Amino acid sequence: MARRVAVRAPTAASLPDSFRIPSTTFSLIKALGKLSRSSLLDLVIQWLDDKDVKAFPPYLGPRSVVNFVAEEEGLSAYPPAASVEELRAIYEDLRDRKGGKREVIDRILEGDWRHGISLRQLAMVDMRYIEDHAVGLRWTALQLVPLKGDSAQSQSGGDASTPFPRFHASTFLRSIQHEISPLVKAHYYMYRSKTLPLTFVRIFVVDSPYQQPRQSPYIYTDSSRIIYLAFPDSTPYIYSSQLSSPSPSGAKTATATSSNALTMDTRTLRRLVKDAIPKALSRPQQRYTLKTTSLTAKSLHTLLSLRGPGRTNSANGAFTVFADAVIEGCPLDPRLPQSIVQENYNGHAGSIPGYAEGGKENIPLPQPQPQQQSPGKSEADIHISAIGRTRRPPFQQSGGGLTDTAAMQLAKKRKLVVSSRFGTAGDHRRIPPPCGPPAGLLTKIQKTDKSLPSPSSSQPQPHPQPPPQPAPVPLPALDRLEIHLHDPPIPSNRQGGDKGDDDDDDDDDDEEDDDDNESYKTRPATLSLTFFGSDVIAGVRQLAELGVVDPARMPSWMTGEDGVSVASVKGGRRRR
Structure with a gap:
């Protein structure tokens, strides 16, 4: 009897969840090793x-219905179990x-799942890594905006409903599969976060599994082919991320040795998926597109705070005192500016030496204690040795004495x-707000609950247990700030001409800036600066407190008011 030939017919369906990667693939050890024990x-x-x-289904013994090879039982270091229990x-x-x-890891790959790890199992490993x-x-924040023609039509119709579509995971997966299935094969996995109001969609893209020669199994663990999408609740923003870690060496070798001209670059695959996202969310007569927001961060809490x-x-910035309810009222209250004073929201006002609560000069500054001069050391030697150990305020002299009060007033003003x-x-230095109802509200609810029996006075009263405090929400923090200056570092000085000519030149410059509002994107920046750290805005604030940066002339995007991590500056203004 002739041997049957396997027929592999192309189909538009996505890669199944049960598609198994051989357990002998070395990159699976690295993928599983990302998680803790x-x-x-x-x-x-x-x-x-x-x-x-x-x-x-795991690899079980001969009593199970799973395929079992008796010869492999003695060769494996992990004998198969008889049952799932x-x-x-x-x-x-x-x-x-x-x-x-x-x-x-060895027991998983060499014992219980020796027949292979499915794509769904690998996706669950990646999502657990994101949770931990x-x-x-x-992550990069993208804004979902309607097209100009569709938005104008919806406004003219007088529809009071929101113009943005509702996100349904099953509908979105079916729509995006319809958009990219003629071009690439993909595997989709949806996951609802347990700690954040987010819905994750993991998309793994591959050219096609019907190529000859067949692709290496290392390609299914290539991080550059994985796209993560996070959909926050009730907001027109989408968070997108691609793993920046290098691909496994096996995947690089397989990609380098592949000489098929029909294969596409991973950037092209990601671009196809990115172009298909707004199409999958669009509806008839309502088309949308993705717009960049100049915000990129590692923390999802930061994205939810700035684009959530x-x-x-x-x-953000100066308006955080109202959002955090540090002071009463709102910026639109018709009150005098003197009603919003600094001590209401500056929790570290007392850190200025010589000023008590309310900014009053009613506490004398501590006088330095005279040091005893040891034999063999001069006064200059003692002063030099103390420089590396103490940090004096900027308005103190090296000997410890105070200068005039002008420096103190300058520090307070700054x-x-x-x-x-x-x-x-x-x-x-401020305490973040907890993510839950306050403790006073819980105590009040317990007191007003009439369903609880009131204990008699004769019975001993147990000591009331305080309600558990919810975990505090992490503060939003930008870990990176990129600044691209498109102006010359040394501006050209005009020579000659009167004041009227200068005014005309300024008007012409404004018109040229408006004309070049979009052309700056294609020109290289004359100067680029990048700030790194756990919290860049906090570092800029410390520089302003120390007098290194002038806070009065600082642009709003440096104080965090604009909520951006990338700024392209031309003509002294940030271009979107």
């Missing part, structure tokens, strides 16, 4: 759950005792200007 064991126990074990007990025992992470590491990836559904999207420009942004 406890997270990996929790994920394996989830695979062995009664409702998920059919989707991730026995295998679940094995991993429960591994979770209860201490040990290394590599033994868990909040700053593991770099909360009230902090347009309340503090006031910094507080008025930054608000609470970049101030890590």
